[in-house]
Amino acid sequence: MNPRDLDHVLLRKIRSAYERARLRHALIKGWPGLLFVVAIAIEAPEAFRLLVALAIYATVALAIYIGGSAGRAAQLSAWAAWIPFLIVRLAESRTHSCLGGACVSWCLPACVLGGSSAGGLVGWLGRKADDPFAYLIASVGILFLGGSLGCECAGLSGLIGIAGGALLGASTPFLVHKRFEAP
Amino acid sequence: MDKARRAALNEAMRKVSEGDRSAIEPLARELWPLVRAFCHRMLSASSNGAVQSDDIAQEVLIELFERSCEFDCEGDVLSWAFAIAAYRCRSERKKHKRSPIVPLTEEIGESDDPISSPESFLEANELRAEFEEAVKQLSPKDKEVLDAILKGLPLNAVLRKRKERMVVKLRRLFEGVFR
Incomplete structure (x- = not known):
């Protein structure tokens, strides 16, 4: 073999070192996801909710490790997920409003509003991503997990509300970009 | 290297830094001969330069x-690679200076054919005896330094200073032998 050529052993070492370094980088850069763990630990440290909070961190770190559009989505979504997280808590402080004899719970609307506004923000910032599909999967997944830590106030419909809101909010800018802005 | 090729390398490194695994092999294949040649030029003066330069280039x-992941998209991957290579080659040269690797065929006091003639045998034996006599006159600290040198151990700043003084002493002692 010509010593000027790269041999497969060195290539294997390069790939291995690269993957290890990427994993370390992802675990460190994924720190915004850990803030949810801290928040839940302070608010109401139940095992299931802590697991969901850890899942946010794991999803953020995994997306950063994978890289590309998913990595970009993860870092934005880890911060944007605070929008539904906080909106739902604000709504829960006003459990329901009554007008005359009718009363309305704000939980479900808050989940939809929180998901769609966070999704819209993340979708708008990433509308020119090279891989929109990977971007959407990562962003909607993280927003759903963040919003779900509160949307259980409306039960299953709350979870569907946050997921639907995030998906609609995040995908709309991509569709607009494709229809009106893309060459 | 032309601008287009350099720009292509930078673009490839940008992709690698963002997680595009398919860009790793082509980039590594492009960089390997360049880094290897650079290390070879920096280490060619040392006795084991060719082997060292390949090892350093791999590292x-x-x-x-x-x-x-630290790559700056505005930066130049080739400059970065050469900066890392220069640092490693300089470290390797410093290490080599402190504990030089002497090829086995140059062991002191022995020859491939010790009894090529009675005269040379006697001469070698006399020289060895004089050297041993000179070493006996060294202080314990000087003997410690000589021992470290013969074992090829790295010398710190203190031992390097003592080595210089020891060499001067040994030279004086040997000059006494041949007067």
Whole structure:
């Protein structure tokens, strides 16, 4: 073999070192996801909710490790997920409003509003991503997990509300970009 | 290297830093001969330069990809690679100066054919005896330094100073032998 050529052993070492370094980088850069763990630990440290909070961190770190559009989505979504997280808590402080004899719970609307506004923000910032599909999967997944830590106030419909809101909010800018802005 | 090729390398490194695994092999294949040649030029003066330069070049390439997440998209991958290579080659040269690797065929006091003639045998034996006599006159600290040198151990700053003084002493002692 010509010593000027790269041999497969060195290539294997390069790939291995690269993957290890990427994993370390992802675990460190994924720190915004850990803030949810801290928040839940302070608010109401139940095992299931802590697991969901850890899942946010794991999803953020995994997306950063994978890289590309998913990595970009993860870092934005880890911060944007605070929008539904906080909106739902604000709504829960006003459990329901009554007008005359009718009363309305704000939980479900808050989940939809929180998901769609966070999704819209993340979708708008990433509308020119090279891989929109990977971007959407990562962003909607993280927003759903963040919003779900509160949307259980409306039960299953709350979870569907946050997921639907995030998906609609995040995908709309991509569709607009494709229809009106893309060459 | 022309601008287009350089720009292509930078673009490839940008992709690698963002997680595009398919860009690793082509980039590594492009960089390997360049880094290898650079290390070879920096280490060619040392006795074991060719082997060392290949080892160092491998370490440089591994480190480059390990730190790919730090790559600045405005930066130049080739300059970065050469900077890492220069640092590693300088460290290797410093290490080599402190504990030089002497090829086995140059062991002191022995020859391939000790009894080529009675005269040369006697001469070698006399020289060895004089050397041993000179070493006996060294202080314990000087003997410690000589021992470290013969074992090829790295010398710190203190031992290097003592080595200089020991060499001067040994030279004086040997001059006494041949007067």
